[in-house]
Amino acid sequence: MNIGDPAKPYFLDVDTGSDLTWLQCDAPCQSCSKVPHPLYRPVQNKLVPCADSLCTALHSGLGRNNKCSSPKQCDYRIKYTDSASSLGVLIADNFSLPLSKSSNIRPSLTFGCGYDQQVGKNGAKPAPTDGLLGLGRGSVSLLSQLKQKGITKNVLGHCLSTNGGGFLFFGDGIVPTSGVTWVPMARSTSGNYYSPGSGTLYFDRRSLGLKPMEVVFDSGSTYTYFTAEAYHAVVSALKGGLSRSFKQVSDPELLLCWKGQKAFKSVFDVKKDFKSLSLSFATGKNAVMEIPPENYLVVTKSGNVCLGILDAAAAKLSFSIIGDITMQDQMVIYDNEKAQLGWMRGPCSRSAKSAMSSSP
Structure with missing residues (x-):
């Protein structure tokens, strides 16, 4: 600025x-x-x-x-x-x-x-x-x-591209009129965070049998954090679903990483080997946030693939955070005028100007 x-x-x-x-x-x-x-x-x-x-x-x-x-x-x-x-x-x-x-x-x-x-x-x-x-x-x-x-207006949105870059906007000028999943803003129990309320986590469309967890949106957090129970459930579901060609390795960048038969260049090399996660929010009509593998995995400099979700308890957090990794390639809208949060999948590599011209 x-x-x-x-x-x-x-x-x-x-x-x-x-x-x-x-x-x-x-x-x-x-x-x-x-x-x-x-x-x-x-x-x-x-x-x-x-x-x-x-x-x-x-x-x-x-x-x-x-x-x-x-x-x-x-x-x-x-x-x-x-x-x-x-x-x-x-x-x-x-x-x-x-x-x-x-x-x-x-x-x-x-x-x-x-x-x-x-x-x-x-x-x-x-x-x-x-x-x-x-x-x-x-x-x-x-x-x-x-x-x-x-x-x-007291409205803000951002769109972070998987390729780096993206755009940020203030006001409601380019908020799409359709295609957005909206949920009412909930009062966060901890601080003044933007919260879509409690979300129930699913792995590959199947319930993990977990009770709903309080979720906040925080673009200041690079990674996503899940409360301990959800974090451990995701880790064991992922490990259970991976083929033998993935070997767990240590990598300085993140806690849980795997290497393949050859070094990975991008998350899209491994997308088909991992299942999608999703969060379902009871407060919105069919309000589900899809979290495909590219929204929770990172490929590191060493060509390993790592989990970009961390344990909230280890970071002394009592709630779950949706961070930048999960917000990639979706427009996330914080509408303080109507006290609602929205998201919509789509590439964020386009400029805000082209997003404006494609929305009424």
Whole structure:
């Protein structure tokens, strides 16, 4: 996204699982990862004061240890489930956003200037992004701010392609009028997540005899996580259905991997050897999310095929997460106006423009 005056480019991690957008920031920086672009430099007069309603909302969402060190600024400290964190102050600056009618708007939006990030092991690894794009349900989320300013409806969608790339949209301009599976948004028991409610898991269209599990959609999670019981049931069903030509091997990338008679190049080499999973949601009419093998398997650098579903209990999560791997090649729509979530299978390698022209 292009932010600031003059606008400069930044890469952001698209996260529907948290609210605050932030950039690694030279305020000056105490701990920043090596990022793709020069650090954002804040200007004193862009500071958001402590009394601002977005500061109050952010603090009430983040809990007790967030307070202002001075009335002139809004300090925050945010921790993520993978124990990464960002410490900083709120800033308001212009975002240059392309409208579908090919003009640009430049609203002033509030985001975090993070000058102390702890990511991974001491933040030593270079980061692929300059910061995070928070698209959750809270009022400080970029989406809520665009709605509040009357720029777009409070609707968001993304389409991630199996080939890399894809598109993201705000507003309801390209939401398809048919073909989408919709479920009402459920209140997540843990935090402010987008949740389609409880889902029952099936393997190869057969029930695994599991009780329904709470599911959330989180584009900030690369992999999908299933609660312990479901995870172990899937692992044993997969192992039981695999031919002898697959041998279990260890691979640094993921926990459960197999090698074949020769190295695999893509998930599509092994698709026919694995069965589909599906999640059925009682809240929607025939609301089923199909999870074909390419939506839960990864082929690693070493040519092994690995399971891209992890055990939620090992990650100290009490619910299941549908992550990016399972969202590939489906348009996922978060409609806060009608309090519903939707998904629709289809290639995401097309641009948003061609998606627009094919939907009324």
